[in-house]
Amino acid sequence: MKKVLLVLSIAVLILALTGCPGWFNFGDVQKMTIPEIIEWIDTNEATDVSEFLVETEGIVTYAYSYYAYIVDAENNGIMLRSDSSVIDFRDFNPGDKISVVGSPYFSKYGEYRLDTDTPGGTATLIEKNVALPDPYVLPAGEGLTVGLFGKLVQLTARYDGTDSYGHHTFNNGGVTVTVFKYSDMPSDLATNTTYTIMGVVGQSYGYKLFVWDKSYVLPAE
Structure with missing residues (x-):
């Protein structure tokens, strides 16, 4: 009986962990859309950077040295943040479609962010002069x-x-x-x-x- 309970407990633990990517597979990069990232942040109540990394694509709408904003084709948006000098978002312009890897979280200032300073964070140009979605x-x-x-x-x-x-x-x-x-x-x-x-x-x-x-x-x- 004890052996059965132990097996069941392990099974429940595995299901719980695999259902919560913020607790599992640290260091792996998971491809997500911007809406999926925002849903993950809300579901996991992520309020700080972690080792959990996501990869997404979007069109730049505004860029400064250490932050930028991107949207998808349906006008779902997120902020990109890089407080170091590793990535300078002024290298990009509105209409640039980019691929980004970063750690997702909701900042204390009320921002949905992808932090690209975390190890493995990147921002790469895919295509220029992509049409912006309807506002x-x-x-x-x-x-x-x-x-x-x-x-x-x-x-x-x-x-x-x-x-x-x-x-x-x-x-x-x-x-x-x-x-x-x-x-x-x-x-x-x-x-x-x-x-x-x-x-x-x-x-x-x-x-x-x-x-x-x-x-x-x-x-x-």
Whole structure:
């Protein structure tokens, strides 16, 4: 009887471990889509980097030296993070399709991330000038939330000027949408003028729109 119970216990343990990749096969690289990565982060409540590595592909929507954002063809997005000098995401441009290996987690700032600093982390160009997916059109009266994190978002809103930190603020039907101050914005933005803006939803002391190129900001027709 004891032998049977021991066998059953081992079987249950194996099933539990194989069902939780965050606890099993450390060092292996598992191919996942961006939605699968986000689901894994939520299911495993991953809040820090680990030895669990995933590989995914996406189209760059915004890039800075130590972080970037990518989306898939359905506009599911995630942030890439590299705090070291090993990978400089400025080597990539919007429209570049890249392959990434990193450790997935949800940061304390409210970001779904792939950390490429972890051993085995990489970012490799696959193809240039890939068409971006259609953006999510933000309805009037709605703001930016974690549910939109990493996605391309477009809105038509009135420009109210800059806040005390230098970020650009837009009135979206009574709700303020903030554009990150280091975005490439037109120099001739006029207050009380309505614009159509497209960018990726990121986080910097709250969710903000990160705009890569001033051509994504146009006077509304």
